[in-house]
Amino acid sequence: MPAINTEDKHLTVLNLFTTDAPEKQDSLIQEMTKIVQAAAYEGWMSSTVHAGVDSPGTANLIQWRSSVDLENRYAGEEFKHRTLPVFGEITTSIRLLQNEIAYAVTHPSLGGVLEVDPNRGDYTAITVVGVAQEDQAELVKVLSTDQADLADVPGFRSLAVFKGLRARxxxxxxxxxxxxWESKEAYDAYREQPQTEQPAARQTAEARVKDLATSVDSNTYRVVLTRSAEA
Known part of the structure; x- marks a missing residue:
C-alpha cells in the first residue's frame, strides 16, 4: 500500500475535483479508475482514488519520483487533449496541487506507518488552507507543532501536513x-469539541491558523482504489 513518510523525498500530488451531483462523482471515479489501472508513466509511483462523502467530488493522491516526471505527464498529448477535457465536462472545479510532506503523526497502533489503504475503511479529511507566501512556513510550523495529543483522541488514525509547492x-x-479517522462520528466529535475542553496547545494553534489563513476549504472522503507501480 502507498505510505506517507517524512523521510521520502518524492513529490506528492493531490488532484481535487468537485462536481454538483452524485452521479457525476460516479463518472469521475470511473474515469480515474481507467487512468490508474493503465498508469505506466515514467516516474509514477502510486495513485489512490478517494470518493467524496460530505460533498460530491473526488481526490487522487499521487506519488511521483519528481516534479520533472509530473510535468512530462502534463505536457503529453493524452493529458492535454483527453484527460483534462473529459474531467472538465463533469466537474465544477479542478485543482492539481503539488506538495512535499512536512510532518506526519500516527496513532501508536499503526506503528508509525501512515498507509493509504482502501480495505481499512478510513474516514479521510482533506483540507486546503490558503496563506500568503510569506506566512506559509509559519503556517506549516503551527500545524506541525504539539500534535502529539492527537494520539489520545478517540478514533484518530493519522495526520499529514503538506507544504504546497505549486498548483493549477x-x-x-x-x-x-x-x-x-476511524469514523465520521470520531472526526465530527473532534471538530465539534468545545473550545473550553480543548488542550491549550490546540487552542493556541487554531487561533494562529485563523490569523494566518486566507481561505479554508475541506471535504471528506473514502478511499476506493489504490495501485502502485510495484504492483
Missing part, C-alpha cells in the same frame, strides 16, 4: 492537511 487551479501559497 489555486492562486497563491497553500498548505494541505490529510487526516485519517
Amino acid at each position: 487551479g489555486v492562486d497563491g501559497a497553500f498548505v494541505v492537511l490529510y487526516s485519517q
